[in-house]
Amino acid sequence: MTIPTPSQPQPLTLPPRLLLGPGPSNANPRVLAAMSLPPIGHLDPFYLKMMDEIQSLLRYVWQTNNPLTISVSGTGSAGMEATLANVVEPGDKVLVGVMGYFGHRLVDMASRYGAQVHQLTKPWGQVFSLEELKQGLETHRPAVLALVNAETSTGARQPLEGVGDLCREYGCLLLVDTVTSLGGVPLYLDEWGVDLAYSCSQKGLGCPPGLSPFTMSPRAWEKLQNRKTPVSNWYLDMNLLSRYWGEPRTYHHTAPCNMNYGLREALSLIVEEGLENCWQRHQKNAELLWQGLEELGLICHVEKSFRLPTLTTVRIPEGVDGKAVIQRLLKDYHIEIGGGLGELAGQVWRIGLMGYNSRPENVLLLLEALKKVLK
Amino acid sequence: MTIPTPSQPQPLTLPPRLLLGPGPSNANPRVLAAMSLPPIGHLDPFYLKMMDEIQSLLRYVWQTNNPLTISVSGTGSAGMEATLANVVEPGDKVLVGVMGYFGHRLVDMASRYGAQVHQLTKPWGQVFSLEELKQGLETHRPAVLALVNAETSTGARQPLEGVGDLCREYGCLLLVDTVTSLGGVPLYLDEWGVDLAYSCSQKGLGCPPGLSPFTMSPRAWEKLQNRKTPVSNWYLDMNLLSRYWGEPRTYHHTAPCNMNYGLREALSLIVEEGLENCWQRHQKNAELLWQGLEELGLICHVEKSFRLPTLTTVRIPEGVDGKAVIQRLLKDYHIEIGGGLGELAGQVWRIGLMGYNSRPENVLLLLEALKKVLK
Incomplete structure (x- = not known):
């Protein structure tokens, strides 16, 4: 050797x-205890049932009925990438509201997927008004508007009330970063007309890092179905993932079962608390x-x-x-x-x-x- | 609500x-116990030290000196994608040895990154001879030869002795899937001239699923540095990841610390056993x-x-x-x-x-x- x-x-x-x-953040000991249970097969009937539970618990904390609401097998940044990778086709216009570090990350990622990226900017720590967003949509006519609801680099909360209506008026999808809001800040995805959102396990949900909650509205799903090019990111391709998280339960990747035990327990604690x-x-x-x-x-x-x-x-x-x-x-x-x-x-x-x-x-x-x- | x-x-x-x-597979209880320890910050001096340990332990089990030897924050398929995403540029010729399901997956992924993919095929359960590989390289002159060392769908072990020399003769990189071999089957990456390899945490290493060991030789690193296009996959871009796993320790994503506790313990058990x-x-x-x-x-x-x-x-x-x-x-x-x-x-x-x-x-x-x- x-x-x-x-x-x-x-x-x-x-x-x-x-x-x-x-x-x-630190995790509730019950979450850590769940994570130390023995692994189980990713196609075991028991595990499949647990996946269903996680989906329904995530829908609750996000207040959405989106069928495709899952935990992506990576950290929050993987969830961010999953939203863009699935709906952005080369040449698509993406308008990003940049008011901090993670807005820049959205710009970087969207560019890598071939988007024509435009930016609305604000000094770090401020947020966009509805009027400013409307102006941006009017000027750029994007296919996707991406906003950071909770900018982890600045601590600012971007209000979302009314933004979904604007996006429908301008025929674009609304993509939202909820990494630092999910579980800790009121979120009503469906009421607000959010089409794509992602988060992480280790903040408001109180589970260790490693998973990224992800959700996609039927409108966003339709854009995915109408793509002319395949999703270049195989690991995060929702066409494939949706067939594992739902019928016909086709093997995609070996699910990180222990992380999902932890996430389930963390979500369960939120149900308990309300x-x-x-x-x-x-x-x-x-x-x-x-x-x-x-x-x-x-x-x-x-x-x-x-x-x-x-x-x-x-x-x-x-x-x-x-x-x-x-x-x-x-x-x-x-x-x-x-x-x-x-x-x-x-x-x-x-x-x-x-x-x-x-x-x-x-x-x-x-x-x-x-x-x-x-x- | x-x-x-x-x-x-x-x-x-x-x-x-x-x-x-x-x-x-089931995990050693010591691994599960490690996973249930409290999370720690991804830039905590203690965590950075642990990342160094994991790198050196992975180099040992793979028998390589590659500086860039890390655990990717996703399952084995993310590691597979990381190898291709980093070294394949649109138009690059990739030759894949297909003798089972995971060869096909390599073909699918490489195509999504714009590779011009050629296949060598064998009935499922058989392996390629050195002569057949030489013939393939001679015919296709690829930039990358991708082989599955341990085809999980068939149970066949593709010998790698001599393949690295061939790849050097033909000026291409050797990419190898070791998902079902790492820890359980003799592997000598450096001796065999392997340039890119990935594996998973949940098989030979005996840790739950969730991480993907990844390694990249200086030759492969050079190809990455000479790219004309950015790596389209942000989450798996080794330009960024190498700056977190090494100096200047720039934040990239929030590392799945508990999974890495488990991986470290699993690797530690292998050192203990030899x-x-x-x-x-x-x-x-x-x-x-x-x-x-x-x-x-x-x-x-x-x-x-x-x-x-x-x-x-x-x-x-x-x-x-x-x-x-x-x-x-x-x-x-x-x-x-x-x-x-x-x-x-x-x-x-x-x-x-x-x-x-x-x-x-x-x-x-x-x-x-x-x-x-x-x-």
């Missing part, structure tokens, strides 16, 4: 992190945080009416070394918060209160730790 | 399956199975010298309802075996002895159960 045996790895011992960054209660809990704990930050003399980057309850950006005060604060929180208190991304790098901290971690005791602890570190 | 609250899901209770099909011992164990238990099958009057589909120790295809005897046998094994004994795929559908059973499940007691139990069911 040319490659020598590596030294025996040490047993995995993890630091006891409290994850209050942009995600992942979706509206869950949203309210996120809002209440975020408000506790915002109040505490204000008392510390810190300023939130986003105007309150568009602030995400799941993810708060806090401006780093003049003269404070933002990176050092992050490192001290991690080192001294095992608390993870995030730094700024892209345009906001070095300007903000990102604090997440998501899923299982959206609890008053976590707010209390973080504020006290911040106080110590900022002294 | 328009979508009513679903009824509270029942606690997850799983049937006690013994997974002796084409995968997943890679060669692990290969020998797979071989020994497979031979026990083959002998037992013969004693039951059953015939293996693949000639012994090319038979995979990890996956055995058994011809369904005349007059036996193959599907009914599978169902009775599952129903009466909780044992999962697989049916035939594609051309071999209805003609064979597929029996896997992989990773943690490659144990004499499992062979014994399966043979006894088969005896009862076939009576």
Whole structure:
């Protein structure tokens, strides 16, 4: 053997992190317990039944009746890519609302699939008005309008009420990033006329990262059926995936069963709590945080009416070394918060209160730790 | 809320399956325990260190020094797609050796990336000789030769000795599917001159499904660097992924940390056992199975010298309802075996002895159960 045996790895011992960054967040122990159950075959009758349960639970948390509502076997970015890969054909016009890092990612991905991409832009931390979106649709006449409902890089919540109607008026599909909103922020996909949405498992749903909830309306499905070119991404081709998640249950890939055990348990916990209660809990704990930050003399980057309850950006005060604060929180208190991304790098901290971690005791602890570190 | 609250899901209770099909296989309890540890941040110093460990452990089990050796955040099919998406540019000639279902999948995927695909074909269950491969390279002069080292649909092992030299002679890259061989069948990627390989977590490595080991030689990396078009698949673009798995540790996607805990533990178990011992164990238990099958009057589909120790295809005897046998094994004994795929559908059973499940007691139990069911 040319490659020598590596030294025996040490047993995995993890630091006891409290994850209050942009995600992942800590998972409910019941979710972790579910994930450690033995694997099962991806075509086992039991597993197929569980897939049905997951579909119906995802429809509930997203408030949609879309038949094709599944968990994609990859992280949130795979879900993002799945939406674009399926409905974008080379030459299609895609209009992306860019008000942060993930808007740029949508632009990048759509371009790779051959879209003619146009951008509407806003300073990072702001959101688009309905009038601005209408203007954009009028000017560009896209096949798809892509918006980020919860911009993880800025903490801004893009309102969606009325956007679906506009998209119908202009004959385009509405694609929405709900990575940092699903489970933590009110979402009514069907009421709002959203045609394509994706999310992740590790934020509002409180499951570890690894899966990406995905949903597609019958309108979006129709565009997929009318494609002239095959979906270039095989792994995320919904023509194939829909035949595994539904009849005739044709093998596509070996499903990550343990991740799906965890997702099912996480969704089950939301049913137990009640979706509206869950949203309210996120809002209440975020408000506790915002109040505490204000008392510390810190300023939130986003105007309150568009602030995400799941993810708060806090401006780093003049003269404070933002990176050092992050490192001290991690080192001294095992608390993870995030730094700024892209345009906001070095300007903000990102604090997440998501899923299982959206609890008053976590707010209390973080504020006290911040106080110590900022002294 | 328009979508009513679903009824509270029942606690997850799983049937006690013994997974002796084409995968997943049961996981070592230590792997499952690792997967249930709390999540950690994807840029946490601890997690970055663990990524380095995983890279070095994967290099060991594959016997390669390739710097870019990582786990892709998706199942084996995502790894397959990652190899093609990165090195195939529209118009590139790709020659695929098709001797089963997964060869066809390679053809499908490569076509979606715009390759000009040529096929060498063999009846399902046979393998290519070096001479036949040379002939194919001579005729087609491809940029990439893609072979399936362990054809999960047939149970045949394609020898790779000498193929890398041929590919160098003809100036093409060698891409190899090791989904059903990694960890269970001797593999010497560097010695054999393999440029691109992928595998899965749930077979020879004995971890649940969800990750795909991936490796790329410096030659393949060079082809990627010389592309004239961007990699159309953002999620699997190795230009981006290499900057997360190595310096400057740029955020790409939120890594599925718990799956990687499991993979690390599974690889750690192989170091503990010794890679060669692990290969020998797979071989020994497979031979026990083959002998037992013969004693039951059953015939293996693949000639012994090319038979995979990890996956055995058994011809369904005349007059036996193959599907009914599978169902009775599952129903009466909780044992999962697989049916035939594609051309071999209805003609064979597929029996896997992989990773943690490659144990004499499992062979014994399966043979006894088969005896009862076939009576």
